[in-house]
Amino acid sequence: MRRPLLTLFAAFGLILTACGSSSSPTQAGPITIGVSLSLTGDFSSDGKALQQGYDLWAADVNARGGLLGHHVNMKYVDDASSVQQVQTNYQNLITVDRVNLVFGPFSSKLTIPASTVVDRYSYAFPEPAGGGPDVFKRGLRSIFFVQPAAVEDNLVSYTKWILSLSPRPATVAYATEDDPFTQPQVDKAKALLDAAGVTSVYYKTYSSEPIDWTPYAQAVAHSQADVVILGTQLPDALAFVKYFISHQYNPKTIIETTGPDQGADFSGKLGANTEGIMVPAGWTAAATAYGNDTFVSKFIAKFGGKASDISADAAEAYSVGQVVDQAASKANSIENAKLIDALHSGTYNTVQGPMSFDSTGKPQGGVGVYIEQWQGGEPVFAYPSSVAKKPPEYPKPAWH
Amino acid sequence: MASQLLQAAVLGVLTGGVYALMASGLTLIFGVMRIINVGQGALVILGAYLSFVLFNTWHIDPFLGLLVTMPAMFLIGVVLELVFIRPLKTDRESLSVLVTYALALGIEGVLGFVFTANYRELSVWYDTASVPLFGFRITLVYVFGFALCLAILGALFLVLYRTTFGAAIRATMLNRTAAQLIGIDVEGVSAVAFGIGMATAAAGGAVFGITTAFNPNSHYDLISRLLTVIVLGGLGSLRGAVVAALIMLVTQDVASVIIAPEWSAFVFFVILVAVLLVRPQGLYGVRVRERI
Incomplete structure (x- = not known):
């Protein structure tokens, strides 16, 4: 009688062991x-x-x-x-x-x-x-x-840099995916720049699903804003920049939440036109x-x-x-x-x-997120000066 | 604002041409065979992938590559018609929707297996080049794409209206049974029409692949747009497909400027519904009386 009971306990024990x-x-x-x-x-x-x-x-x-x-x-x-x-x-x-x-x-x-x-x-x-x-x-x-x-603080360094410029840029255009990674960054940057009196001339969210980004890029280009802040992943980051290049719209500064930090996947599609494009970054190859x-x-x-x-x-x-x-x-x-x-x-x-x-x-208590900028074919920390390898290029050079 | 509107209208015309090209095959197939090829979107994407392979492997420009992809897709179309469509002897119109949908899923599966679900794009040198026009700039790829559409659609119209074979196609489109009675090989005409539809899909796919990032799933959105175009233009009407594609793209691009991009599709559908209320057969469609 005890033997079957022991077997049962043993089997139960094995199951518990397996589960844990x-x-x-x-x-x-x-x-x-x-x-x-x-x-x-x-x-x-x-x-x-x-x-x-x-x-x-x-x-x-x-x-x-x-x-x-x-x-x-x-x-x-x-x-x-x-x-x-x-x-x-x-x-x-x-x-x-x-x-x-x-x-x-x-x-x-x-x-x-x-x-x-x-x-x-x-x-x-x-x-x-x-x-x-x-x-x-x-x-x-x-x-x-x-x-x-x-993530929502990713563009704080960038807004600080914008507000430190003299003369300060007058207008900003914002466009972002309705994505929980990109939109909070752009919204916080907009709140900070709005509060500081930098005029928002365009703000639009768009689907995070791949779509035709041309109407949004067209509206941003038409706004002729001094500053362009985009909440992108790699495909739309490339699409916006390509549109700006083809329509010769050259903002004084442009930052994209993701895309420019993708190394060769970004630079391989844009070549020399990466020059001056920024991205928030907590890491760079040159960091100590x-x-x-x-x-x-x-x-x-x-x-x-x-x-x-x-x-x-x-x-x-x-x-x-x-x-x-x-x-x-x-x-x-x-x-x-x-x-x-x-x-x-x-x-x-x-x-x-x-x-x-x-x-x-x-x-x-981290070190914060900085600004990385493509300069001379490589992304480098450009702001704040405490970590900058090179000073920011401003205004951004014209497209090639 | 006026400049922005004009720019949107011009862009709408140029991209509308590309959609006209893609929809022309769909409406031609319906006209000749009385089937709705819901696999047309997947075949356009297949065309885009063929261009992608030629471009990435042998650096053949997508436009030049059409010399290979269009004949290849024509042959694929003829084979598909023989294998999947021709055996449908009864309830052809309904069954063809299921068969072509299965075809689309099959193509999607094969493309997904070979190329994965990653988005691809054809990064040609002219996708960032532009030319000035009326005070704004137009991206060259749209100009090239529109020129290609004009050339192919022009050739298609010439074949349809200036050749004996075109007369056979039009006769089959008008009345399949009567065409058969006067000795036209309607089965042969159908196979060739299906092949032509695939060839136009190859051409449309090349331009689509340059202007839009695509993956094997991209055909769902595409086929819904193409079906909308041929419904507005009138099922089976080539002229209707061209006009409807232009209306759709111009409306959407202009609405993006006047209202907002997210409302552009809605504005077009309002127009579509309004037109269908007045002309249920579409802009250039013909009402068919059937004895019951």
């Missing part, structure tokens, strides 16, 4: 980190850059003996830039593939739904690219945005932040190209690994609950500079 084993690796055994990446679709160039950053970090940490002695294997699944697919992917990574840890995807648009799924399973969710205000409004304790500042020189040299050794070809996305993904590495050491564990506790305290060094996180995962 996803984030509990064997002592010093290999672990798998799962990531849903946009390897195809709208965000594919960003997704591939994130993969490079993650791969480089995994290679680094494995060369140093692994994450707390655990060899790290990365498992990537393609979400095709789809809100539905990214949720399915994280669900499968955690419940089917039983990965030990998960890292974040690209964009606030995908991070928001993904984080809901990940939080349900109490996994830590360090992520490199979801920093829109809505990411932090849901009170999730498991998410950590590994960038120097919340923790481990950045090693990151850049290893990146070039692994993927080829030159420093200016490296996408900021890769550095952000690499930073996620750096943060987790330090948190694991601090907690002396790679269990998700302990990592979450560790990440909510202390400061972590990354190639983007030092950062810590508040109770909602928003970065605190």
